[in-house]
Amino acid sequence: KxxxxxxxxxxxxxxxxxxxxxxxxxxxxxxxxxxxxxxxxxxxxxxxxxxxxxxxxxxxxxxxxxxxxxxxxxxxxxxxxxxxxxxxxxxxxxxxxxxxxxxMEKEEYVGLLNNKYNKNIFVFPPIAGFNIIYSNLSKLINQYSFYAFNFINKDNLIQEYVEKIIEIQKEGSYVLLGYSAGGNLAFEVAKELEKRNLNVSDIIMLDSYKRINRNNSINTKDEEELYNNILVEAEKNELYRNYLQDNNIKEEIVNNVEGYSKYLNNTINTGLVNSYIHLVKSEDSNKFNDEISIYGWNNSTKKEFKIYDGFGNHEDMLGLMNLSNNAEILNSILSVIQ
The missing domain is CATH 1.10.1200.10 (ACP-like)
Structure with missing residues (x-):
């Protein structure tokens, strides 16, 4: 009643x-x-x-x-x-x-973090190496299945990423995204996909800097200090800070940072891709005198290189204060991809 x-x-x-x-x-x-x-x-x-x-x-x-x-x-x-x-x-x-x-005989390196749509976006991790860094962002991405990767700590990691992408999407145009070091991975994966005569329509980078020199000067003695410094920086990041409170997860993050750093220190982002490159830059990018030459991606594509003004400093772009604004930029980019 x-x-x-x-x-x-x-x-x-x-x-x-x-x-x-x-x-x-x-x-x-x-x-x-x-x-x-x-x-x-x-x-x-x-x-x-x-x-x-x-x-x-x-x-x-x-x-x-x-x-x-x-x-x-x-x-x-x-x-x-x-x-x-x-x-x-x-x-x-x-x-x-x-x-x-x-x-399971091996790790699950990729997860679908939002809903299943007709179009896919493949996303690569920053230095901590975990795809869950993107869990909040994925919920704000429209009309694209958000497949996010962990860092694959193997010598043939680029081939591994490509194989897993093809398992999910066998044909059609591929869209790749990466935040920070994830943008460097996305670029290398795009080159490998194109080597296999597959089409990558767009690469979206959140504050990623092109690597133009190998850093082979780092020796074993310096490595521990390097990784500790990276973890200190990670503590300042809202996303990482919460995960670093758990010792088990922190151990995995340390392993990822070590493997990822070694990969990056031996990588130069050379060559041209036949895809649009979209760079969403952070608010603190203005500390550089010449942001285009620092980022370096303007001469890495046969098509167009576009720059967008993102929200937040580098470490805060996926934090709660800036997340929705940066997600809006990403959705505007995705909405015009053919």
Missing amino acids: MHITTNGKIDKRLLPEIDFSEMINTNYEPPRTDIERKIAEIWEEVLGIEKVGINDNFFEIGGNSLKLVSIVSKIKVDLKIKIDLTLVYNYPTIKEMLLYTGK
Whole structure:
């Protein structure tokens, strides 16, 4: 029975409270094994809810990238099971996650971070090497499936990226994106795709600087100091700072930074691509006298090189204060890609 006010309207104050936990568990299937039960308990603790079922979607019951880090870390510490962060994006229920964890022979290097659309964008990580850095941005990208990569710490990493891209999209034009060092990776991947007679229509870079010299002067003695300095800088970054609080994730970040740094120090971004290059520059790029020559990408394409004024300093471009503005720029670029 509805309670009516003197004005003849429903009195919302007297409506029964909605039990969101019942809505979450409409298709509730309880844990069947000890390991499922223990993982469900970890989810309940981190997410602050009760009665997690093995078919509940992590991201639909309150999960986000930071809570994902906590859950993966607790599973590793408490249950001695290592679960790749990207695996949970691809298989976001306890049932799926455990099924594919048991069968996996190798890491899940790429994850679909938003919804499935008819068009794809392939995204490469900055120096920390984790695709979850893009989790907030991916939700603001329209009409493109946002496939984000982790850093592949292998000698043949460019070929590995290309193979995984082709597995997802066998033909048509490819669109690539990278923030910071991810832009350097995107450029090298584009060259390899073109070598295979595949078309890359556009490369979008968020404050990426072309590498014009190898840095072979760094020796083993200097490496530890170099990586420590990079981690100190990472602590200043809103995105990295939260992840570095977890020792397990910090260990993986350190490994990524080491591998990524060695790759970059031995890479020169030479040659021309047959694709448009879009550079979204940070607000602190004006500390350089000649931003075009510093960025260097203007002579790296047979087509057009375009520069856009982004929001925030380099380390803050994907932070919450600047995210929506920079996402708007990216969506405007994507909207005109044929």
